Amino acid sequence: MPSRSSRTGHPRTARRGSADPLRIRRYRPGDRAFYARSIERLQDHLRALDRTGMVQRPPGFGARYARVALPLIRRYHGRILVAERDGRPVGFVAAYVRPRNRMRDLELRPGRHGFVMDLYVAPSVRGQGIGTALLRAAEGFLAERGCVRLFLDVFAPNGRAHSLYRRLGYTDFGILMTAAVARPRATDRSGRYSGRSSK
Secondary structure, three states: OOOOOOOOOOOEEEOOOOOOOEEEEEOOHHHHHHHHHHHHHHHHHHHHHOOOOOOOOOOOHHHHHHHHHHHHHHHOOOEEEEEEEOOEEEEEEEEEEOOOOHHHHHHOOOOOEEEEEEEEEOHHHOOOOHHHHHHHHHHHHHHHOOOOEEEEOOOOOOHHHHHHHHHOOOOOOOOOOOOOOOOOEEEOOOOOEEEEEOO
């Protein structure tokens, strides 16, 4: 069963061996710099894995992402949960209630759905169960919001994240694919291709 985060926002703690207790709490305004830096590190990780050359991280990416993501999370009744160890943030998860979509309502069984937008754990503390604890906390929060099913996206080359989610009970559902579109060749007045690329 997923662990439940408190409705009042009180933090929960978890212990793992002799390590300092892990505290999971709600995002605070003072976490914004940590959030932006973490988003940039996550983007750098995805860019390193990318084989298409599509993923980019322009200057100021983290701050720009925060300006878009934070209002979206609030609008859709979401929450960011921060993992803290020894008073220091070491990871976060962002999740919200998926807005209704008329086409999706036709295609999928009815029910309120949650979406896990981002999950990040600092490299220095990976492999210690922090990602699992964050995801379970997000599941608990979304269950309290009435969600009956959760969705999340996984970048295809990110095998480590994919393996984690499958171990925690998530199932593959859909695959997003991409291809470059070839530029059309120019045509002459008869409508035949001239063999030259159009400018």
